[in-house]
Amino acid sequence: MDQEKVLLIVSLMLCFLRLSSAANYNVMQFGAKGDGVTDDTMAFERAWQEVCNDVGPSSRLTIPMPNTFLVGPITFQGPCKSPLIHIQILGTIIAPQNPSSWNGCETGAWLLFYKVNGLFIDGGGTINGRGDAWWTKSSTYITEESKCTIPPTALHFESCNGLRLTKLKHRNSPRNHIGLNRCSYSTLSYLDIAAPADSPNTDGIDISLSTQVRVHHSIIRTGDDCIALSNGSSQINITGIYCGPGHGISIGSLGMNGQYNTVEGVKVRKCQFSGTTNGARIKTWQGGSGYARDITFEKIFLHNVNNPIIIDQHYCPHNYNCPKESSAVKVNDISYKRFVGTSSSRTAINFDCSNNVACSGILLDHINITSSVKGEDPTVYCNNAYGTTSFSSPTASCLLN
Template identity: 80%
Template sequence: MDEKKVMFIVLLLCFLQQSSAADYNVMQFGAVGDGKTDDTKAFERAWQELCNDVGPSSSLTVPMLNTFLVGPINFQGPCKSPLIHFQILGTIIAPQNPSSWNGCETGAWLLFYKVDGLVIDGGGMIDGRGSVWWTKSSTDIPGEFKCAIPPTALHFESCNGLQLRKLRHRNSPRNHIGLSRCSYSTISYLDIAAPANSPNTDGIDISFSTQVRVHHSIIKTGDDCIALSNGSSQINITSIYCGPGHGISIGSLGINGQYDTVEGIKVRNCTFSGTQNGARIKTWQGGSGHARDITFENILLHNVNNPIIIDQYYCPDGNNCSEKTLAVKVSDIGYKQFVGTSSSRTAINFDCSKNVACTGILLDQINITSTFEGEDTIAYCNNAFGTSSFTRPAASCLTH
């Protein structure tokens, strides 16, 4: 072999060695992984090494067959590598006693901030152990709860290009997953679960984000399976199994007179089973802004209480919400190819503001019957305008 070929091979091997991803295992940084020892500091040290790695890609590993107890952590970016791989093979659990939740001022347990090119996967579990939060509040035991509100288990803030996939999420104190200001991101193949009576345990909450895909996931919680809040646009949701829970919701929007917007939403090929709602849009009186260009298509319903609902008088817990003249404008909403059963008589409910009408509603190929044999379903409309075709129950109330 001549000298030039030898030199080429040496240079190639050097390049491959330099370009190989560095792997930082939390056990190498002092983590014990017995489910009892506080491993927070070990995770923080591993993250610092990972985030400061200048290679083309770096990874942090949470190993299989171990359970890691960690308190609130801020995984701070930006990082030096353009690709950050956080591989969760084992289980991460939260502190069970609220008095030990130090550092939760961010409102999150596991917070990723300004980390672009982040990939989190591995098949492991994130368990928020939130049951104690669901039955108590900070006023129940003064001084014991160190968090102002129950924390979101896993939150991403300004993490563009995020890929979150193939994980199990259990029993968050509040929302399981939150995205805010995250663009061009994908969430997929998740298994999210909390008891049906656990309050405010949304599966996935999205706000101020654009170009986000959520697909092929099972979400069973005590609140919205997916909630799209202010600033959500160009969101594509497909192949979600939802139930129990409160359905897939746009909003709530317009609280305390806010100007809120949601647009460019597509929800397709989803199943709702035993949920409080199916396709829901909810706004507060007195707000402003818009919810528009939203499509729900190819939806399977099984024993859903409100299969199709626009609620512009949203007032949770019936807290005597006063009547307002302003409202978020709801327009260009499509419902196509719905089939299944409703556990309430009103299968289609468009309760729009009497001052700001809902317009451009389309119902096409809807077949929603009653869960109960011999009972009929009906449609209700209040200041709602649009068209319907091949719709059961008939939506003659939808004024052209």
């Protein structure tokens, strides 16, 4: 047995020992009613203070089943004294149903974890943002009571290194379901994320300014990107994701308002897209700078996807107020390997690169995309795109050498 496996086994054993000996705090002990009607925010805050201040090798916060806990916007503030914090969500956490009753969501999040390292959240329970009331309002919905300038992200992690989030259900977030910002060495797995196909801006997972992040074996069905990798994302490994409905797995958008943005070292493997508007997507605004590079999409299955493979460097939602610009985010070293399935649009592969900053190092290898429309043959579009192809159907003869 090699040294790396030995270290992994030892690490898992130590983790198990810590969890088994953890001090356990149950929110019911701190006054939570768990009836789905009473506001349990204060009980959660009191329970968190005890958990975070526990000086043992690990501490556990339990949200029991079959209870339903109504909780308003709350910040779980770190750093904590214990090196391992375990939150076991067995029951259901629900948000206030009426946006006008929300208080304290100036952070832009409903459930915010800030500077909590060694955080482990699991349990099989449900986090329900009850976002339908937000979706019918303007994106700048605001009330004097709540001071919520935008619909909040349901579950957000800020500067939480070593995060492990697994085996939970996430439903109907007002906005993004899960957000990671400045979180390194984190793993998200076995998640079930769902919102209606027409719910606006309900991304499944948003990652930014984070490195060494792994997302795997999850089902994501939303009204926006299943996974979005924004500025500062690097060394991201995404495996075994079922996406649909939704807008696919997206790099970006990058370069908005002339910003310098970067994404690199991304691997997306063994993922399935069904009925999505996009599959493997890179999107950048005109006028930005920076780069999106060293990105691989491999072993991808497509079913009735509108844009199976797309690089859109003229990204402009609703085609509103997007003047032509000379600068652009540099897109290079992008690989698409072993794609199979169907496209619902005529243009199955679309490389709409900047007119001034070419896409380079594109690789198409073993691509087999057919049309889901009977009698139609899919095509490839290229604009200022350089790369190579092998065993690709449709043939990308428009790629420049």
